[in-house]
Amino acid sequence: xxxxxxxxxxxxxxxxxxxxxxxxxxxxxxxxxxxxxxxxxxxxxxxxxxxxxxxxxxxxxxxxxxxxxxxxxxxxxxxxxxxxxxxxxxxxxxxxxxxxxxxxxxxxxxxxxxxxxxxxxxxxxxxxxxxxxxxxxxxxxxxxxxxxxxxxxxxxxxxxxxxxxxxxxxxxxxxxxxxxxxxxxxxxxxxxxxxxxxxxxxxxxxxxxxxxxxxxxxx
Amino acid sequence: xxxxxxxxxxxxxxxxxxxxxxxxxxxxxxxxxxxxxxxxxxxxxxxxxxxxxxxxxxxxxxxxxxxxxxxxxxxxxxxxxxxxxxxxxxxxxxxxxxxxxxxxxxxxxxxxxxxxxxxxxxxxxxxxxxxxxxxxxxxxxxxxxxxxxxxxxxxxxxxxxxxxxxxxxxxxxxxxxxxxxxxxxxxxxxxxxxxxxxxxxxxxxxxxxxxxxxxxxxxxxxxxxxxxxxxxxxxxxxxxxxxxxxxxxxxxxxxxxxxxxxxxxxxxxxxxxxxxxxxxxxxxxxxxxxxxxxxxxxx
Numbered sequence: 001x002x003x004x005x006x007x008x009x010x011x012x013x014x015x016x017x018x019x020x021x022x023x024x025x026x027x028x029x030x031x032x033x034x035x036x037x038x039x040x041x042x043x044x045x046x047x048x049x050x051x052x053x054x055x056x057x058x059x060x061x062x063x064x065x066x067x068x069x070x071x072x073x074x075x076x077x078x079x080x081x082x083x084x085x086x087x088x089x090x091x092x093x094x095x096x097x098x099x100x101x102x103x104x105x106x107x108x109x110x111x112x113x114x115x116x117x118x119x120x121x122x123x124x125x126x127x128x129x130x131x132x133x134x135x136x137x138x139x140x141x142x143x144x145x146x147x148x149x150x151x152x153x154x155x156x157x158x159x160x161x162x163x164x165x166x167x168x169x170x171x172x173x174x175x176x177x178x179x180x181x182x183x184x185x186x187x188x189x190x191x192x193x194x195x196x197x198x199x200x201x202x203x204x205x206x207x208x209x210x211x212x213x214x215x216x217x218x219x
Numbered sequence: 220x221x222x223x224x225x226x227x228x229x230x231x232x233x234x235x236x237x238x239x240x241x242x243x244x245x246x247x248x249x250x251x252x253x254x255x256x257x258x259x260x261x262x263x264x265x266x267x268x269x270x271x272x273x274x275x276x277x278x279x280x281x282x283x284x285x286x287x288x289x290x291x292x293x294x295x296x297x298x299x300x301x302x303x304x305x306x307x308x309x310x311x312x313x314x315x316x317x318x319x320x321x322x323x324x325x326x327x328x329x330x331x332x333x334x335x336x337x338x339x340x341x342x343x344x345x346x347x348x349x350x351x352x353x354x355x356x357x358x359x360x361x362x363x364x365x366x367x368x369x370x371x372x373x374x375x376x377x378x379x380x381x382x383x384x385x386x387x388x389x390x391x392x393x394x395x396x397x398x399x400x401x402x403x404x405x406x407x408x409x410x411x412x413x414x415x416x417x418x419x420x421x422x423x424x425x426x427x428x429x430x431x432x433x434x435x436x437x438x439x440x441x442x443x444x445x446x447x448x449x450x451x452x453x454x455x456x457x458x459x460x461x462x463x464x465x466x467x468x469x470x471x472x473x474x475x476x477x478x479x480x481x482x483x484x485x486x487x488x489x490x491x492x493x494x495x496x497x498x499x500x501x502x503x504x505x506x507x508x509x510x511x512x513x514x515x516x517x518x
Contacts, residue, residue: 049427079429089424106430110225150428 001027001158001189002048007057009043017043018054023208025191027157030184032200033193035210041193044210045162048191049083050074062157079107082151086163088143090135096122096146097131103154121149125179141172148179152188159183161192165199173199181205227437234441245446248410252450252497255403257457259396260485260493264458266388268482273381282345282359282373290367292341298365299343304358307346313339340369352379400500403450407443407504414439415512422512432513439509440502447501451494459484 002025009018018040025031033041046052047059050066059066062080069077082103090099100118109117122128125145135143144164151159161180165173177192177199184190184205194200200207238245286295296310311319316339321331333339347358355375363371415422422435462484473480485493 051427075426075429075431075434077429078427083427089420089427091421091424102425102430103428105226105229106425106428106434108222108226110222110229154428 001025001029001062002191003058003060004044004047005058005060007044007047007059008055009040009047009052010055018047021057021210025189025206027189028184028187029206030181030190030203031192031206031208032203033191033208033210034195034197034200036195036212039210039212041195041210042162045083045160045191045193048160049081050077075106079103079154080156081158081160082154082156084144084147084151084159084161084164086166088135088147090143090146090150092135094134095131096127096133096135096138099135099146100131100149100153102150107154117153118149121153122146124152125149140167141169141175144168144172144176145179148176152183156188158189158191161190161194163194164192165194165196170198174202177203230437230441234438234445237438237442238445248406248446249449249453251406252403252447252501253453253457255399255406256451256454256493256497257461259392259399260454261458261461262388262395263392264462264483264485264489266385266392269388270385271483272480282347282355282362282371284343284345284362284365284368285370285372286341286343287367287369288340290341295341295365295367296343298367299345299362302358302361302365304348304354304361305345306348309344309346311342311344313337313341316340316342400496403447403497403500404504404507407447407501408508410446411439411443411505411508412512414442415509435513436506436509439505443505444498444502447504448494448498450501451497454497455485455490455493 002023004024005022007018007021008016010016021040021044033044035041043052047054047066048061050069053067061077064073064077066077091102097118100121101114104114104117118131119128122131125148127142127145127149130138130142135146138146144167148161148164151161159180164180165176168176173196180190180192181203190205284295284299286292292310292312296308299305299308314337317333317337320339345358345362347355349355349358352375355373359371359373359375362368425435462482466481469480469482
């Protein structure tokens with residue numbers, strides 16, 4: 001499902017974010033990508049979503065060699081993955097319903113199917129009945145759950161999360177990680193970047209360690 | 220197809236909603252575009268009115284054939300009708316000629332002196348089949364060769380001068396319309412650039428969840444076309460208001476000269492054309508601005 005081979009990433013100002021990083025994840029697997037701040041966790045996720053391109057090396061996601069993916073195919077590739085951000089990236093002037101429906105609308109879906117799927121996704125994250133509200137009226141944990149609903153509403157094969165519990169208290173963090181585990185139980189491949197050791201210890205999932213742009217180990 | 224139309228309808232409705240949420244900014248842009256369009260549109264309509272007015276004064280390309288006093292009217296008209304290139308004839312008797320002169324010159328009392336010794340000849344006004352300067356000149360030469368004709372006068376020179384003046388007017392309209400059309404594209408481009416900048420986060424999220432460039436562009440293109448169309452509507456309203464305002468003084472002038480003329484605003488086709496042009500230029504401005512913004516995205 002995900003394969004990184006000898007990946008290097010150097011940003012334009014010369015910062016070397018990744019140096020010879022490689023790992024793979026099978027379909028249906030769940031893993032934590034961990035390491036200290038600045039280790040390169042977010043860079044790896046950006047490479048997987050094709051928000052960045054590697055300076056060297058190969059990234060294959062869901063059968064696509066991302067170096068060979070044309071700009072025309074990029075939107076279709078992104079529809080195969082769901083992404084959750086630490087800062088949610090919700091559209092505050094749009095309703096919760098509109099935020100969650102966005103991946104379906106960009107895929108060209110209309111009508112009852114959109115409504116059914118949005119309400120099902122909100123039900124899954126415990127926010128059914130709040131769809132007419134706006135994100136700013138929600139707590140941090142609720143906003144994160146809206147972000148998760150948006151990431152899973154189009155039923156992606158791969159779910160990626162960048163520090164999804166970074167701003168949440170331990171109880172809410174448990175709820176969020178349990179949600180990811182539930183999706184994984186339904187066959188979704190899940191990769192979570194975090195430095196929340198409590199969640200890693202609590203989980204039975206695989207852990208991929210990154211330290212200052214290098215692979216430290218995978219358990 | 221139904222899904223496609225539904226998506227477009229959703230974007231259209233959302234664009235109207237965006238307009239309603241910022242009415243002052245929308246109104247200002249629409250009025251700015253309206254004022255930009257009203258100048259070339261007004262000049263164009265003015266030229267059309269001028270053409271209509273001058274066409275009433277002198278039938279375009281007509282030839283006046285003056286008959287000898289001894290020439291019988293029926294024989295003259297019959298001979299003229301036989302000449303190739305004559306599309307129609309209208310006979311003006313000496314008495315009718317005198318009456319028209321008395322009415323148009325305001326010298327009715329003086330003209331009455333000639334009632335019993337009318338010096339005017341009978342005139343046959345010929346409508347040529349062709350209206351090119353060459354064909355009218357050729358016809359005038361043929362008519363002059365007929366017996367019993369004292370003089371042939373075509374209004375060709377006058378028509379040529381008028382045509383040249385109107386062509387100059389049309390060229391000025393085209394230059395002005397091009398310059399102000401460009402201004403409209405720039406206004407809309409700048410408005411769209413600001414809108415794109417204010418919605419940068421949204422564009423980023425849409426791209427991240429798999430939105431194509433076409434999907435991202437669509438609301439901006441609708442906003443551009445709608446703003447341009449509404450600007451053109453504003454220009455039409457301004458034009459009609461100007462026509463209404465000018466028709467009062469023109470009616471007073473008409474009464475003084477005993478004429479019957481009124482200014483006409485744009486007809487349905489012209490109005491629809493202006494609306495379409497406004498929408499097209501608005502769309503174009505938005506397309507250029509949003510295209511540039513999308514190209515500057517890194518991936």
